[in-house]
Amino acid sequence: MAEVRDIEIRDAAGTAAAAAQNAGLADDLQDMSGEKMVLNMGPSHPSTHGVLRIVLELDGETITKAMPDVGYLHRGDEKIAENMTYTQFIPYTDRLDYLAPLANNVAYALAVEKLLGIDKELPLRCQYIRTICVELARISSHLLGIGCFAMDVGAMTVFLHTFTEREKIYNLCEALTGARFTTTYTRIGGVSRDTPPGWCAAVEKFLDEVLVNIDETETLLTRNRIWVDRTRDVGVISKEDAIDYGLTGPNLRASGVEFDLRKDQPYLIYNELKFEIPIGSVGDCYDRYLVRMEEMRQSVKLIRQCLAKIPGGFDNASREPVNVSDGKIVLPSKGKVMTSMEELIHHFINVTQGINAPPGEVYFGHENPKGELGFYINSKGGGTPNRLKIRAPSFVNLSILPHLLPGHMMSDTVAILGSFDFVMGECDR
């Protein structure tokens, strides 16, 4: 039987150079280090998940310098927001993190509601529906994130496996909102419509199925030797660095920081629900994967609790409201608009001038699947924001790359990018 040995391949040129120096061959050292090469990765490269470009400086296969170049998908969302009413901007939020549009919708609606001062008056059923939506979006985003991560490092099966499950979430989105992808589901002060008949039951059925899928994915990866070799101790981020660079979401928690806005700044109904925050111990790519896996299980747990407690039951037999009753904020029902003077005026003002927000400024941070999605709204009063700043988690998460990549092998870049689970729609805005 052949002898099994551990071989160290990291920085092969450096190791060889050190060996040469020991042997008194210092002159050869110059030849060993050689010239550095500049490699352009992206903006269209399979592992850059969109249009991220990284200019890498390589010494052999080791990265010595990395310069990310973002902005290829910049559409000027913040400028656009200053020129339309609060309600009109909701469809644009779909296109931020387009892998979890429902979560963006909820985050934006909550931010505007905070400015209006109605975030505590939202009907309970609306809050439950929104929580279910956010957690479904989290499962969907993590399924994609893990699937693509695995595919990037060579495990194609996982991708097909998780996408099968994600397809079911899209079907649920379609039943709920009418759109599979660009959901535009929330309205300021509520949601566009109540859950359709049978939807909650379909979600419950889906939860049973997704748990099986998560377990199967786990058997494909967690103890897979190749997977572990490619991800463990690769891209290690210390606790201090993670906070200093403003990392949020699973990427921060994988470094061992227990920071989750759902627990630390509870919104919606999260303080009434029981769930745990998984954190990593090392902060490498493997931990980031494990944290996402566990977060999906916690999301399933959260949705189950929501379904058990949702006011009005599955099909809202007791006709609980899903919107605030203030006609100055939510569009009145069409029947009333046609018959009643006051509702007609509300409808007209709402559509032409928008919701009259007070002057002031608010920041609302939402725990999105990819991290803290924040909206800073600066209002001078009236129907449009004076300034709307989007604090995108992917943008901030990527800013650690120039610090993190140097010293890694070229092929580790792919694993690190996969483990970061970023999306450029949100990064470039």
Add this chain to the structure above:
Amino acid sequence: MTALELAEKLKAQFGDLIAGPAEFRGEIALRVLDSDQIAHVCGFAKIKLGFNYLVDVSSVDNYGDDPRFTVVYHLYGIEHRCYLRLKTDVSEEKCEVPTVTGIWRTADWHEREIYDMMGIRFTDHPDLRRILMWEGYPYFPLRKDFPLAGKSSDMPDIAFSRPAPLEGGPFVTVAGGKDTISREPRVRIPETDSVELNNRIERRDDVRKAHGESFGPGPKEHKS
């Protein structure tokens, strides 16, 4: 400890330099009156008051007012779970604020974005380049006097000199040229078939002229 108490501590340290605190919707905001001191205030807030996480840096254009710009910092302490907003004004003539990258490294990209979008420079920033727009772009698009429709500007040079393979092809709209529907009618009208055929042949000839005889889409056809 609440955000208000932390704000009072910051005010006690710096005295007249800080105005506020102002409260709106449960959020505490302080205004730093001298923008040159913002880095000192932020350094104190991080080291002594535990604001170890810089959530966001953003900027507001108060067009028509003086000073014109406001830079807004959102601070958070992961241990004490409090937000704090710091604001500082800077005039259009000066347009310069000290960087806080030495305090939180995450400020690097935030400040680059503000420079890119609003044109406020950050002194001692390690790498103040445009981040979302391209290098050499002449405007600052988030300023209020920049129109929503944009302004035309020169694009950087294109890296290749030969026409792209689809240039002049059926799916490419050239500025000032015929629109797609007149180039590729959606309905076939027998009377104009020959006109269309001739147009098509001319179009293909243009492509062949640009790329050489062996290149070009579609079969060889003859004018009618």
